[in-house]
Amino acid sequence: MKSLGRTGVRVSPLGFGAAALGNLYTPVSGEQAHAAVRAAWERGIRYFDTAPHYGLGLSERRLGAALREYPRAAYTVSTKVGRRLDPADGTGDDLAHGFAVPATHHRVWDFSADGVRRTLEESLGRLGLDRVDAVFLHDPDDHAEQAFREGYPALERLRAEGVVGAIGAGMNQTGMLARFLRDTDVDVVLCAGRYTLLDQDAAGELLPEALRRGVSVVVGGPFNSGLLAAPRSEATYDYRPAPAELLERALLLAAAAERHGTTLRAAALAFCAAHPAVASVLAGVRSAAEVHDCAEQFASPVPAAFWQELRATGLLPPPGRELP
Numbered sequence: 001m002k003s004l005g006r007t008g009v010r011v012s013p014l015g016f017g018a019a020a021l022g023n024l025y026t027p028v029s030g031e032q033a034h035a036a037v038r039a040a041w042e043r044g045i046r047y048f049d050t051a052p053h054y055g056l057g058l059s060e061r062r063l064g065a066a067l068r069e070y071p072r073a074a075y076t077v078s079t080k081v082g083r084r085l086d087p088a089d090g091t092g093d094d095l096a097h098g099f100a101v102p103a104t105h106h107r108v109w110d111f112s113a114d115g116v117r118r119t120l121e122e123s124l125g126r127l128g129l130d131r132v133d134a135v136f137l138h139d140p141d142d143h144a145e146q147a148f149r150e151g152y153p154a155l156e157r158l159r160a161e162g163v164v165g166a167i168g169a170g171m172n173q174t175g176m177l178a179r180f181l182r183d184t185d186v187d188v189v190l191c192a193g194r195y196t197l198l199d200q201d202a203a204g205e206l207l208p209e210a211l212r213r214g215v216s217v218v219v220g221g222p223f224n225s226g227l228l229a230a231p232r233s234e235a236t237y238d239y240r241p242a243p244a245e246l247l248e249r250a251l252l253l254a255a256a257a258e259r260h261g262t263t264l265r266a267a268a269l270a271f272c273a274a275h276p277a278v279a280s281v282l283a284g285v286r287s288a289a290e291v292h293d294c295a296e297q298f299a300s301p302v303p304a305a306f307w308q309e310l311r312a313t314g315l316l317p318p319p320g321r322e323l324p
Helices: 018-022 030-042 058-067 113-127 141-161 175-183 206-213 244-259 264-274 288-299 304-313
Strands: 014-017 047-049 076-081 083-087 099-102 105-109 132-138 164-171 188-192 216-220 278-284
Touching (some): 014 030, 018 030, 018 058, 030 058, 047 278, 058 076, 083 113, 113 141, 132 141, 132 188, 141 175, 164 216, 175 188, 188 206, 206 216, 244 264, 264 288, 278 288
Parallel strands (some): 014 278, 047 076, 076 132, 164 188, 188 216, 216 278
Antiparallel strands (some): 083 105
């Protein structure tokens, strides 16, 4: 277990990404969601990440219900702010945003101080908790001014009040996350999809800066939304059909893993976890079987010869970057 920055908030090396509990793309039953959380607990996973965005609050409700079986002090929960959920008429579905749920609410971008506090209060209600361990400003890409001027100071006040433990930002890019490191007092950043076997953008500035400043990094999207879990023609990369050149590269990585007696999934997780700035790797899972597989892959050692081959063939950057 590692602490998030200088806080006492601790996370397990492998975390549970709960977007799928909000019916990401396809429905997940309540029983299946509950079984996935139970399997995570059995495998020693104690960090669970969710957001209002995931299924218009469904992920938070399901996660909170499942975690009520366990002692509150024994697990860590993070959620996010920046998308306020306002009631809608409920007609139609939310598949345009990626979730197979009725359109009971619509999302409103809101990084104002009032919006942050109100959104967090609603999340606490759905989770059934009186506090959360970490909160991230969620995807403030197009709302930088309000996020830095209003949203971040609101998180600082909530941290001072003890309503939250660690504070930070979560994004699918590295430039603004690096700005949060330089210009604020965040404890942690969540970087999704930008530190993987296919994309090492975070290694350039973000991860070294986090190390210098003592800020923790949570890596999300270790499989780049699917391509590194099962490279095939219908696989997705960053939640879109995988480009042909990236599919080809993923297939080469998978073939190398097989030659060395390991799997691409194990290598993808090991690569993310190896960097000293990384406190936890969030794997998105939707079933008990996926949880058990991720835990087994995460615990499986990846031979040094595999990494040596990737270096020699140019499938990974030249020496100087961290490897398992």
